[in-house]
Every structure is written in structure tokens, then in C-alpha cells.
Amino acid sequence: MAALVIAEHNNQSLNEATRAAVTAAAKIGGDIHILVAGKGAKAVADEAAKIEGVKKVMLAESDALGHKLAEAIEATVLSVASGYDAILAPASTVGKNFMPRVAAKLDVMLISDVTAVESADTFVRPIYAGNALMTVKSTDKVKVITVRPTTFAKAGDGGSASVETLSAPDASAKSSFVSEELSKSDRPELGAAKIVISGGRGMGNGENFAILEKVADKLGAAVGASRAAVDAGFVPNDYQVGQTGKVVAPMLYIAVGISGAIQHLAGMKDSKVIVAINKDEEAPIFSVADYGLVADLFKAVPEFEEELAKLGY
Amino acid sequence: MKVLVPVKRVVDYNVKVRVKPDQTGVDLANVKMSMNPFCEIAVEEAIRMKEKGLAEEIVVVSIGPAGAQETIRTALAMGADRGIHVTTDAIVEPLAVAKILAKIVAEENPDVVILGKQAIDDDANATGQMLGALLGWPQGTFASKVEKTDGGLNVTREVDGGLQTVAIPLPAIVTTDLRLNEPRYASLPNIMKAKRKPIDAKTPEDYGVDLSPRLQVVKVSEPPKRQGGIKVESVADLVYKLKNEAGVL
Numbered sequence: 001m002a003a004l005v006i007a008e009h010n011n012q013s014l015n016e017a018t019r020a021a022v023t024a025a026a027k028i029g030g031d032i033h034i035l036v037a038g039k040g041a042k043a044v045a046d047e048a049a050k051i052e053g054v055k056k057v058m059l060a061e062s063d064a065l066g067h068k069l070a071e072a073i074e075a076t077v078l079s080v081a082s083g084y085d086a087i088l089a090p091a092s093t094v095g096k097n098f099m100p101r102v103a104a105k106l107d108v109m110l111i112s113d114v115t116a117v118e119s120a121d122t123f124v125r126p127i128y129a130g131n132a133l134m135t136v137k138s139t140d141k142v143k144v145i146t147v148r149p150t151t152f153a154k155a156g157d158g159g160s161a162s163v164e165t166l167s168a169p170d171a172s173a174k175s176s177f178v179s180e181e182l183s184k185s186d187r188p189e190l191g192a193a194k195i196v197i198s199g200g201r202g203m204g205n206g207e208n209f210a211i212l213e214k215v216a217d218k219l220g221a222a223v224g225a226s227r228a229a230v231d232a233g234f235v236p237n238d239y240q241v242g243q244t245g246k247v248v249a250p251m252l253y254i255a256v257g258i259s260g261a262i263q264h265l266a267g268m269k270d271s272k273v274i275v276a277i278n279k280d281e282e283a284p285i286f287s288v289a290d291y292g293l294v295a296d297l298f299k300a301v302p303e304f305e306e307e308l309a310k311l312g313y
Numbered sequence: 314m315k316v317l318v319p320v321k322r323v324v325d326y327n328v329k330v331r332v333k334p335d336q337t338g339v340d341l342a343n344v345k346m347s348m349n350p351f352c353e354i355a356v357e358e359a360i361r362m363k364e365k366g367l368a369e370e371i372v373v374v375s376i377g378p379a380g381a382q383e384t385i386r387t388a389l390a391m392g393a394d395r396g397i398h399v400t401t402d403a404i405v406e407p408l409a410v411a412k413i414l415a416k417i418v419a420e421e422n423p424d425v426v427i428l429g430k431q432a433i434d435d436d437a438n439a440t441g442q443m444l445g446a447l448l449g450w451p452q453g454t455f456a457s458k459v460e461k462t463d464g465g466l467n468v469t470r471e472v473d474g475g476l477q478t479v480a481i482p483l484p485a486i487v488t489t490d491l492r493l494n495e496p497r498y499a500s501l502p503n504i505m506k507a508k509r510k511p512i513d514a515k516t517p518e519d520y521g522v523d524l525s526p527r528l529q530v531v532k533v534s535e536p537p538k539r540q541g542g543i544k545v546e547s548v549a550d551l552v553y554k555l556k557n558e559a560g561v562l
Binding site: 122 | 528561
């Protein structure tokens with residue numbers, strides 16, 4: 001038995017989601033190998049080699065891989081796929097882009113967004129935006145799986161795997177990179193943050209998100225938003241927490257001016273502690289919040305910031 | 314260009330689905346069904362291409378039970394030209410859907426296939442990419458903007474942390490994200506007109522594709538319910554409890 005995990009990274013450092021995929025691979029059993037497909041990504045491979053339980057790391061580099069183009073990653077994964085019983089990647093926008101291509105080429109059905117590994121062939125995945133959980137048994141010879149990173153523990157360090165270099169094969173179909181616009185922020189990434197503070201339609205406009213940002217900067221938190229706030233144009237789409245945005249599970253999730261549509265709850269209900277601040281005491285968000293505060297957010301949030309200052313934040 | 318748009322009939326996005334007590338699935342009896350919202354965006358994008366003079370013909374395909382014909386009619390009423398209905402009552406996984414679509418692509422020779430990025434029932438997010446791999450075509454997934462260029466399409470994609478733009482030569486696959494466009498409502502005259510637009514009736518056997526599922530459903534269960542907690546009286550109380558009770562500050 002052996003499993004191949006495709007690393008998530010930005011060519012400089014390994015994304016923690018990779019460690020969640022390694023944990024899922026360990027539950028399936030057998031040797032674990034990691035493929036790092038990128039450009040100038042030796043440091044990522046070295047980091048991956050230290051993960052506990054990893055036997056081998058393969059590094060493939062090209063311009064197309066550096067830009068995470070699906071067709072290029074597909075070709076690279078397929079070039080090493082034989083011999084693995086399972087191929088896993090985090091269910092990120094990168095993993096979701098190339099993994100179905102790999103599955104189709106291997107003639108197997110992708111098992112997407114897996115939240116639990118029951119056995120080497122049985123997995124749990126959410127359907128209907130997390131309103132139901134489906135347990136499926138795969139009859140395919142190779143299991144091709146994307147893993148929801150927030151539901152698996154992050155595998156720690158402790159390994160010392162070898163790093164091999166692969167040549168990146170040519171992709172049959174070719175897209176090419178044009179440009180990239182990534183949000184620049186000193187705050188942690190939504191998916192990795194230990195604390196997330198999100199605003200909803202109740203924020204009124206984009207400028208008002210500044211009051212959340214102040215709190216976020218005190219707490220070292222990431223700033224998120226509901227789909228309603230994104231659709232209203234308050235903040236960019238990559239802030240979105242929910243079924244169609246990011247799924248997060250931080251230690252502390254603070255929902256401000258968010259009513260709590262099913263769509264939003266699907267993206268944050270696995271958070272350890274949930275706080276809701278909303279002036280509507282009937283808002284559904286209160287039914288999932290550990291601590292609810294019925295208050296005008298424009299008074300409560302600055303007050304919250306002051307209270308944090310008293311604690312030394 | 315000729316555009317092919319596969320569409321799926323799903324439980325309407327406003328319906329709160331219920332898991333059946335015997336855990337064999339969700340209860341679909343007497344539930345409102347609609348076109349998958351991401352598929353609607355795909356249809357809308359194809360129509361806008363036609364309105365801009367970039368596309369000549371839009372063919373809509375749906376694979377599913379008799380009711381899927383209504384979904385095709387909806388797309389025709391929005392402005393698509395003709396339909397293909399592959400009738401089956403079986404649950405068809407994305408891999409089998411992609412295989413049938415690959416056969417249809419071979420017959421129809423579209424320049425671009427536009428699909429929703431995922432269906433809101435199985436949430437698989439796989440069919441478009443699988444079709445791309447089977448055809449050996451490039452893809453621009455999770456599109457928030459599609460522009461025609463001399464060589465093909467420039468697709469701006471919603472990715473973690475921002476946007477990425479890729480150039481793809483035709484023929485190609487595009488999958489739609491939410492912000493690509495806002496689908497139109499069909500007008501009454503167009504709904505009437507759509508009744509006369511042709512729909513080809515087909516079966517999976519016509520395409521020789523094996524529909525047997527690769528994933529056996531062991532059970533479908535309710536997610537664990539999160540218990541609501543307490544209401545706090547003041548911000549000071551909230552901060553005190555977060556620090557001393559929850560231990561997260």
C-alpha cells in the first residue's frame with residue numbers, strides 16, 4: 001500500500017493544508033510519498049520531507065507548474081501515479097482544479113472534499129452544502145481524493161524523507177498563465193488563521209469593515225465576510241466564508257452583522273468557539289453561537305476592541 | 314463559435330433538504346427542483362457570447378430523468394438554440410456524465426463547453442475538469458470573467474487568495490463561478506418561443522457509456538447539530554467569558 005499526496009504551496013513555503021492531507025493519507029495506511037509540483041520550490045520539498053510519516057518527496061519543476069496550471073499538474077501526477085493505491089490533495093482551488101482531471105484519466109471517480117476516512121476504501125463527504133453527510137465506499141482500484149483541510153489534524157514534523165527530482169512532462173492540453181492578483185495582507189490567511197472575524201450585510205458598506213480590521217490586527221486574526229457582504233460589493237470574493245467560499249474552522253470565529261444563512265453556516269460551523277454580534281435577536285446565527293450578543297455592532301465592536309486593549313492586546 | 318452548455322436539474326437552492334430516516338439519501342418527494350445555479354450562469358454566459366456576436370449556436374444538454382426536459386426548456390427560454398436530453402433515472406456520477414458529454418462533443422464539435430463549477434446537490438466540482446481531461450482540452454475553471462482573444466479565451470479565475478487569469482486556446486472548457494454574471498429571467502414570449510425549439514431525445518445506451526456508480530452510498534446522515542450557547546449581556550461580559558470560560562483570548 002502506498003499513498004501519494006500532492007503538496008499545496010506557493011513555491012516558497014508549504015501550505016498547512018498539505019499536513020491535513022498527510023493525516024488523511026495516514027488513515028488510509030501504507031507508505032506516504034509527497035509530490036511537490038512548482039517552480040523554484042526546493043524549500044517546499046525540504047519542508048515536506050520533514051513531515052512525520054513521509055517516506056519520499058518528489059520535486060517536479062517548470063514554469064507551468066509554478067503557476068499551478070491544471071493541465072501541467074495533471075501530466076506530472078499521471079507520470080508518477082502508477083503503483084499508488086491512493087492519491088490525495090487538499091480541496092483547495094488548486095486541488096479542485098487538477099484532481100478531477102487525474103481521476104478521469106485513471107478512469108476512477110473522484111471522492112471530493114472528504115471530511116473523514118472510515119477505512120482504506122470508505123470516506124465521508126458533505127453534500128447539499130453540508131446539510132447532509134454521505135458515506136461512500138469506493139469500488140475503484142485507485143482512490144483519488146481531495147481532502148477538506150479543516151477537518152483533519154495537521155501532521156507534525158519528525159520525518160527525514162529523501163527528496164528526488166523529477167522531470168516535468170509536457171501537458172497534452174495547454175493553458176498559459178497571464179496574470180495574478182492576490183490580495184496583499186499582513187493578516188493571516190483565512191484558512192489558516194486561529195481567529196477569524198467576519199462581517200455581513202449588517203456592516204452597511206466596505207469602509208465599515210475598518211472596525212473589524214482593527215480588532216483583527218489586535219488579535220492577529222483574519223477578516224472574512226458572508227456572501228451577502230461580498231455580493232453587496234463591500235469586500236472582495238476571496239473574503240467569503242461559506243459553501244461557495246472558504247470553509248474555516250478556527251479556534252474562535254466572530255460573526256458580526258451576519259444573520260447566519262445556511263450557506264454561511266456551512267463554512268464556519270466547525271469552528272471551536274463561535275461568537276455572534278447582531279442586533280436582531282432572532283437571527284439564525286445565534287442558534288450556532290456559543291456566545292451571542294444582541295447589540296448594535298457599531299457600538300459593540302469598538303467597545304470589544306477597547307476591552308481587548310484592557311487585556312493587553 | 315459553437316457553445317455546448319451541460320445543465321443539471323437539482324433541488325432548488327432555497328429548499329432545506331432533509332435526510333431520510335432510513336439514511337438512504339435525502340427526501341426528494343414533492344421538493345421544488347430547479348436548474349443548478351452555476352449552470353444558469355453558464356447558460357447566461359453563452360447567451361452573452363451570442364449577443365456579442367462571438368457565438369453562433371448554443372446547444373444545451375441535460376442528463377437525467379424526464380423532468381430534466383423542463384430544465385432544458387428553461388435554458389431555451391433564456392436564449393439557447395436547441396437541446397439534447399439524455400434520459401435516465403439512474404444516479405449518474407460526474408465521471409459517467411463526463412464520458413457521455415465527451416461523446417456528445419465528438420458529434421457536435423463545439424468550440425467551447427461552459428459548465429457550472431459544481432452542482433449544489435452532490436457538490437462534487439468535477440464534471441468540467443473530467444471532461445477536459447477526457448477530451449485533452451485545456452480548462453479555465455471557477456471563472457469570474459471570460460474574454461475572447463485572437464487565439465482563444467482569457468479566463469479570470471477565482472482562486473484562494475485572489476484572482477488568476479489564464480489564456481486557453483480553443484477548443485476549451487470553462488466552468489463558472491458565482492460572480493461571472495447574473496442570469497436573466499426568461500420573458501413570457503421567450504418561454505412560449507422555447508416550446509417550439511427542438512430537443513433531441515437520447516439515452517445513455519446511444520452513447521455506449523457504462524453508468525454503474527463507482528462510489529457505493531453506504532449511508533447519508535444528518536451532520537452533528539451544533540448546540541446554541543448563551544446570550545451575554547455586555548461586551549465586557551463577552552470578553553470575560555472568552556478569556557476565562559472558553560480560554561480563546
